[in-house]
Amino acid sequence: MITTTAEAGSCPQCGTATVSVREAMPWCADCEWNLDGYDRARQAPEFGWSWVDRRTHRLAARLTQQQYAALVERPLAATGLGVAGTVTVVASLLLVAAVLAMAVLGVWLMFAYPFPSLAVVVGLALVGLAVALRPRFGRVDPELEVLSREQAPGLHALVEEVAAAIGAPVPHVVGVDGSINAYATSVGLRRRRVLCLGLPLWGSLDGQARVALLGHELGHFVNGDVRRLLVTDPALTMLGSAADLFRPAQASQGGGLLEMIGEAIGRMLSWLLSRLLFAGHLLLVVTALRDSQRAEYLADEMSARAAGTAGATRLLDVLLSGESVALVVRQGSRGGHGPATWRAGVARSLAGAAERLPLLRQLSVREQVSLFASHPPAGLRHRMLTARAWQDPAVVLTETRAEEIDAELDRHYRRVSRAVAWSG
Template sequence: MIDTTVTGGACPRCGTATVSPLHTVPWCPACEWNLEAYDAERIGPLFGWRWLDRRVHDIGYRMTRRQFDRLLGRPLGATGAGAATIVTAAASGLLFLGVVALAVTGLWLLVAFPFPGPSLLVAVPLLALAVGLRPRFGRLDPHADVLRRDRTPELFALVDEVAQAVGAPAPDVVAVNDELNAYAATVGFRRRRVLCLGLPYWGSLAPQERVALLGHEFGHFVNGDPRRMLLTQPAFTTLGSAADLLRPAPSTAPGFIEMVGTALGWIIQYPLSRLLFALHAVLVCVALRDIQRAEYLADEMSAKAAGTAAATDLLDATLRVESMALAVRREARAGHGPQRWQAAVAESWAANADQLPRLRQLSAREEASLFSSHPPTGLRQLMLDGAKRHEPAVVLTEDRSARIDTELAREYEAVRRTLAW
């Protein structure tokens, strides 16, 4: 194992030796002095101006910590919508009414004046804008493979058990894809519930960690997550779509009139586009506060289903997803399936177990952001530590986990070939 942890001078606050894993800006592991520091080399640019990126990071870190302190120790049943969700829903309602007003005005201009006529010059753009800004309700990923209950009964039985354990409705659709991720979503106007499991991720997890993953994803169906509420959808799409529609496109036409038109477009459209984008960013930042709250609550659902220990192990997996990806890809190229993926990932993690405490702390710096949908992984683990301990409500044995993998053998092989390529 290569130890990349560097110790520096003593902490000016408590005297403990500072640490710098992965050659980051050092901090104190005891009192967390300097943990909030902006590390430009690792966090990367957001807006491109160092002073602005630093300021936005500072604000994001403080807001993330403030939310963590407010939620720490609150009961599991506190799943009601917060103030941010109310603001988001109100803004969504106003935006939706604005789109309806554009459509109604365009139709009125078509009906109230002789056709064809000058009113078309206004009616058609208004109708086109209304169509472009219409609410998007999402759709099923066309690249995901939808599973049938009669072909994968063991997996569906586990899904039903975990959903019942957390008090969530079972998904309407269960699908798999080749990503190192998993998600639960609601799509379409009918708001169908979808669970999608990335097989490289699912296949690398230990059995009880799989239960924790399902518990977390199903928690999003009952934790008031604004992303899955019909009333809040316009807040996430309308202003951003308007900014894109109004952004002037560069003209390649050589004529003088075209050049004048392009210049006027930049003078009028560009400032308006940037204003709409700024409003969109502010609204999304507000909505993300409640989305992060929903992630904490989903973690508690995960602990309720699989036990606190398994939920914590699952969070550790997210800290080391890069090493997981390397191990899975290596084994896939060697022709191995999920059994070997699990073994390779476990070996990699065992060899680097001593780095985990520092990585958990480091996540509070590198994952804190105004524009992140998830709280830092380390804070999520601390939230679980401060909550009531749970024993597993659903236990997945090695044999049953293996039977589920056998059901998915065809999908695993397709994913293995994709990873090998």
């Protein structure tokens, strides 16, 4: 249960009584004093040392607020690669060049010296390492239930209508799964566009929130998100793969003293190399995610363009209430009810939380901030949309049309309902 209480203390900056939601560390709702504070009791550790987590949290909060302030006063547009994107691209190109050089050197060593030779062994090792570290460009998730146009003509038509409204290309693959989520990505060397709609989320949204969800996800195909570019993929994956590759294996049992000493030295060097590679991976990911958060704001702008500001902000409030959505869907599924019941339950939940939602949005500014967050806090995303010019919907999804789309997905809804009903 969510409770809101005025704390005994007052804000040291403006004198207003501080507030707390969900037993969180108090803050001032007026001037937002202490909203950037690290609440150890409620925030999951990232590095495992509280003094490090506290400092990285404050750094992430400062960077997130600076980015919001820089974007809120200017038009949101895909302006190409920024500094973070450029760094990621350069790192990708250098990593690919290094792997290619490793493979070429390995092949040369294999054929430049007669067999048997130590050089041949080294060459084989280099070629094997290059193959293990090669760039991987993803593939369609095998858990995705792909929907053809014949299976879901209404859904495909809606996707195409929203894509046209925001100037985005139509995805090559449209599918559903059982998550309270949705995503758009590009896979393979040809960068095939994939749209996935989590049915518990999709079925819980009203018409305009569904349009907003499509507008946001399809917006990722044109918003310059650095995570979805072919040229940046190596920087986000290769060093992490290398760190896993060099992670020390389990120590063997038995052996002589010299063998034990040699193995200990090898494990120590392997651990050090793995940690260095992982540190480089984290640095590149953190750099790329700064640009990724900018792209999320632009995707929200496209969401509002398609569904209207009201629909886009309502979607953000539903996403902010993920636990309530999960509870509504689980209870409805156990009672044998489908998406119509889910939508009604989520609508009641949002109506009941209407007075608390402003505080929950503020709390998200503290609890959803991280150096490793791909999205800005939901509260800042909501604030960004309401600070801009109000937009009317370009696409309207009527209740009748929404029910027709749900009828197309009935078999998939029933499968997901069975799985959700027996979950946690």
